[in-house]
Amino acid sequence: MSETSAEDRIWTVPNLLSFLRLLGVPVFLWLVLGPKADGWGIAVLAVAGFTDWLDGKIARAFNQTSRLGRIIDPAADKLYVFSTILALLVRDIIPWWLVALILARELFVACFIPVLRRHGYRALQVHFLGKAAMFNLMYAFPLLFLASHTGWYAEMARVTGWAFAVWGTGLYWWAGVLYVVQVRRLITSTTKE
Structure with missing residues (x-):
């Protein structure tokens, strides 16, 4: 094949x-x-x-x-x-500002997709940092659901869930900034050729 x-x-x-x-x-x-x-x-x-x-x-x-x-x-x-x-x-269970931060990051990165396409690129490889951010968020969300309950585990789930949520959102933005740096390098290198 x-x-x-x-x-x-x-x-x-x-x-x-x-x-x-x-x-x-x-x-x-x-x-x-x-x-x-x-x-x-x-x-x-x-x-x-x-x-x-x-x-x-x-x-x-x-x-x-x-x-x-x-x-x-x-x-x-x-x-x-x-x-x-x-x-x-x-x-x-979560405030609107957390949702706004996550969605704003997506919009921020999406703004650079047309620039990539204009220079002949489809998309960039997923960066390890982006995977780490997703890993943190995917741990945070179930824990935040558990935190909304009244069981013995709720307080521990709340603290741990928020730690993962804050860390994951920070990494998500950091990965977005690295994505933009990658786009800039690609564009710069293609315009020099």
Whole structure:
């Protein structure tokens, strides 16, 4: 199989896992906003986090990376983040300013996508810092759901959840700034050629 056709593959195990993660987003929203079954909602988030890790491992170990996978994997991550912060905001668990910070970072980075495309680039590789930020946020959100309960674990979940949320949001912005630095370097190097 040539490398070009390998890049165009759709039916791979990592892509299937990413599609399943995408299907879990509305299930998660229904669980936490409808019956407020937070335990099941957190289970969906945990499975999504595990399959996010697993699809990357499988893609690299069995050479199943694809163009589609590089699109749907981060799309699933972002949908989980946005749906989770939406649910947390609707349930009045997190303040609007945290949502505004996360969404502002997305808008900030999105402003540079047309610049990349104008110079012939599609997207940049996901930076390790961006993955670390997502890791922190995906830990923060289930903990913040638990913190909204009255069990013995609520206070510990609140402190730990907020620590992950603040750290994750900071890393998210830092990764966004590094993304802009990468864009600037690419543009500078192509204009010098």
